[in-house]
Amino acid sequence: MSSLPFSIQLPFKTEANEDLSGCYHDLESSALYRMLPTNAREYVKQCPHLLEYLNIFPVNTYGIPLFFSELTRDVRKIETLNLIYPVGEDTFIHILTDPEDVRNYYIPIEPSFLHSVNTLMPVVEKRLIDLLDALEKDPVTEEERVAVLKNLINEILYARVPGEEIGPGAADTVAEKSVKDRLVAFLNTDFSAKKKADEDDVLAGLMQTADGRIVVSPPEYRALEYMMIRDKIEMGILKPFLSDPNIEDITCDGVGPIFIEHKMLRGLKSVIGFTESRELDAFVIKMAERIKRPITYRNPVVDATLPDGSRINIVYGTEVSKHGSNFTIRKVNEIPLSILQLIDSNTCDYTAAAYLWICLEYGMSMFVSGETASGKTTSLNALTTFLPPENKIVTIEDTPELTVPHRNWTREVAKAKGKGEGDGADVTMFDLLKAALRQRPNQILVGEIRGVEGSVAFSAMQTGHPVMSTFHAASVEKLIQRLCGDPILIPKTHVDNLNIVIIQSAVRRPGGGTVRRMLSINELVGYDPQTQGFSFVEMFHWDPVTDEHVFCGKGSSYLLENKIATLLGIPESKRSEIYFEVEKRANILRRLNAAGCTKFWDLFHMISKIKKQGLLNIEV
Template sequence: TIQPVISDPNIEDISCSGVGTLFLEHKVFGGLKAGIQFTSELELDQFVIKLSEKINRPVTVRDPIVDAVLPDGSRVNIVFGTDVSKRGSNFTIRKFNDVPISVLDLIDFGSINYEMLAYLSIMLGEGMNTFVSGETASGKTTLLNAISTFIPATSKIVSIEDTPELQVPHDNWTREVVRGSAGSSGTGAAVTMFDLLRAALRQRPNEIIIGEIRGAEGAIAFQAMQTGHACMATFHAATVEKLIQRMTGDPINVPKAYIDNLNLVVIQSAVKLPNGSLGRRCMSINEIVEYDPETNSFGFIEVFRWNPSNDTFEFPGYMNTALLEGTVAQRRGIPEKDSRLIYDEIEKRAEILKRLHERGIKNFYELNDTLAKAAREGLFQ
C-alpha cells in the first residue's frame, strides 16, 4: 500500500501515527499528507506485523517496539498495539539515499559555503576531533557523512552506529553496528556502542566515526582522543555551551579537563529562512580552545556563523583562529611569523571546490575520487 511513497526519491520520512492518513516529509515541499490511509486498526496491525516480519524482527504484544533497517537501508521504527500506544500501532520510516548527499549538494541547498568546506577539509585532513551537533532532524548525520570525504583517502576508518546510516567512501572502512539483547537472529548477548568503541581502539584506526554519542561511550570517545585517535561524531545539543554541559554531566561525565581534546564543534539546525521556507543551515563552526579551571569556563572561537537576516555566512574567525593558525599551520610547516598564510589555503581550496561544482562534479563518490586524486597531486592536501 505504501510502495509509491517508498519509491519516491524526494520523500525523506514517512510516518503513520495511527489509523488514518500517512504523513510525509518532502525534500522540496516539507510536510505533506499522503493520499494513502489505513482505514481500520486491523488493517494497520496487519501491515506493521507484515513489515516487521519482512525484516526478521517480528513485533508482538510482548515485544511491541522495533527499531530496524529495511532491505534498502531505510530506518524503520514500529510500535505495535494499543497497550503502549493509545492510538494503536504506528510506524516511521526514514528513507535511505543510495548515493549520499555530498558537500557540493549542501552548497546547492544553501546549507554551507565554499570557505566553510575548505576550512573543514584542512581541519579534518589534520585529524582534528570534530562533533556535528544540533537538534532532531537538523541534518547532523547528513553533514557528518558529507564531510567524511575530507578524511585522507588512505585512512583506516571505523564507524560505530545504533542503526547503519553512514556511507563512508573510503576503501579501508570498517562498519560496526550495535546489537540488541537478542540480536537479529534471536540469540546472543547485547553489543553496545560502548563495547564497539572499546573494540575499535584495538583496531588502530586513523579515524573513529560515532553515529551519535548519547551515553557512557562519550567518555570512551574522549579517552580515544586523549590517546591520539581522531574522532568524529554527532551529538544532540543546539549550542556549544549545551554540548559541553551535557558532555560533562550525567550520564556521560567527561572530566572538564578533557573537553579541549575536542577541537571543532559544528552546529547544525533546521531553520526558517528569510523567505518563509524551511531549510537546514550550518549555524556555526567553532574551535574549542581551552578549559580554565580557575574560572571553571571553556574558551571557544566562532570561526564561521550563519546570518539569519539575509541567509549568508560570515567568517568572524578570519585572521583570528587558534587551532588553524596555531596547531594546523605549525603541523603544515608554516613558520609562526607567517602562520596567517594558512588563510591562503582556505581560499585556494574554496576555489577548487567551486570549479569542481561548476564542472558538475558533485556526486558523492565522484567528488570523493576527484578530491583523492587532487590530494595525490598536491592540490588538496
C-alpha cells in the first residue's frame, strides 16, 4: 500500500517542554525523562519517539500519563483517563478523556508520528524501485519481505548521530535540524494533501554520503523505515489498530475520524481520520488490492479476510454510501479466550462450564445462538478445550475465525469464485460439510449455520456426528422457527437431534457498560407430533439483578440422567450422582484458575494431563 494522506487532529494544544536534541545519548539529562515512572523509562530507552511525544504533551495540564504493560478490567474504574500502553514493538496507544463527549480519544504513537518525512518518501521510493529490480530472488513470506526492505532502506539512508563527521567525499552539508525545528515542521505539515516534490529539489537540501546514501537523523531513519514497512507490506495507517489486542471493531463511517470498540474502554474515537472523500476512496481501493479483492463502482461491496484473519467489509463510493466510502473491521484474537477468561468476565460461571464440559466430552451437539457481536464465536471457540484431546475435529467456515487446540484438526474454508478466475467454481459450506462426513470426524464445528448447510448438519447429527455451531436467534423458540423455515427447512422431527442451545447476548449493566452473558443454557428434549410443539428444559439462566448464573435445572437434566448416564452404564438408582461430577469439574476449573492456568493453550494442555491421569473418569 502506498503512503496516503490522512489527518491527525490532536485533542490538545502542543507545547515543547524542553529541547531534546542533546538527550538521545544521555536520557538522564532530560528533566521529563527523570519525571517518568520506572516502566515508562524502560519504554523510552527502547523507543525514543515516546519521549518526543511526551515532550509535546501538556503534562502541566493533564499530568504524566499512567503507563500499563497490559490492560486489565480495572482500567474501567478510572474516571479521568490519561494512560499509555504498548502495542507491538514500537507503537504505543494514549487514551485521553474527552470531557465533552462520551467517546474518549485514542491516540496512536508511532515512530513516524512527529517526523514529517513525506517530502523525502518519493525519493526513497524511486531508489527502492531500482534496488528491487536488481534482486535475484523475490521474497515470498512477509518476514522475508520485511527483512529485504530493511536491508534496502539501509542502502538508501544513513542515520547520522548528532555531531558525527560524515567524512571526505560527502556532499555539501546543511544545518542539522533540532528536535524543536522538526516539531514545528510536523505541526505545520498539511496531511490532507500529498506532498509532491522533484527529486533534485529534495536532494538539494539534503546531505549525502560518499556512496550516495541520504543522511538523516536517527529518528527520521526510524520513521522512514517504519512507514515503508507499514505502508508497503502491512495495512498502512491501520497498523496500530490491528496491532492492538484490546480492539474488537474498527469503523470508518466515511469522511471523519476512525472509531473503535475497545474491550476494556468501550467506544473510542481516534485522532486519525480522513478529511476528503477522494483520499478515503483511494485508501479503500489500495486496501482492497492489498487483500486481493479489487473494488470498483460496478462491484462496490467487498467482504473479505485480512492477513491476520480479521473480517472486513468495504463499501466504496458516494453513490451507495452518502458520507463517502466506509469500512468495518471485526478483529479476531490471535490467541483465543479460554473458558476461564470468560468465567472471569462472568460470561458464564464454573458450574455452567462444568456442565458443558461433561456434555461436550460425551458427544452432545450444541448451538451458541444470539445477535450480532454477542460473543457467540468467542464462546464456541473457548468451549473447544473441553473436547477430548484425542478427537479428530473438522471446522468449516466462510471466514476463518475458529482456533481449535487439537493436533488432529482439519480446517476447511469456503471459497467464492473471484473475478477473473476463469473456470473456477464456488466451494460452499454445504460442499465442505458433505465432504466432512467422509472424513470420520469426532466433532464437526461450523462457523455459522445460516442456509442449506443446516440440513446437512442435522443429517450429520442423526448419523452420530456431534456438531457445534453458532446461529443468529435471540431465543430457543426463534431458533426453532428459523431452523424449520426457509432456507434451512429442517424437518421438525429432526430438530431434537440438537441437544444444547446456549442463548448469549450483549447486555447493558447498571454502570452503563455492555457485557456479554450466557442468558440461558437449554436442553432440547423432544418434539410432540400431536401438538407440533417442542419441549426444552432450561438448565441455567442468568439473573440480571444479581448478575449470577443459576443452575435451575439441577436434578432434572435429561442429557445428564438419560443420555450420558446411559452411555456410562450408570444404574437408574444412582443417576442423580452424576450431578456430583458437575461439581467436581467445577472445582477442578476453580483450582486451575487459582493456579494461573487461565490461557487457552495452557488450559487445554492441563485438561489433557488431568484426563490422562484418569481424574475425569466418572465412577459407576
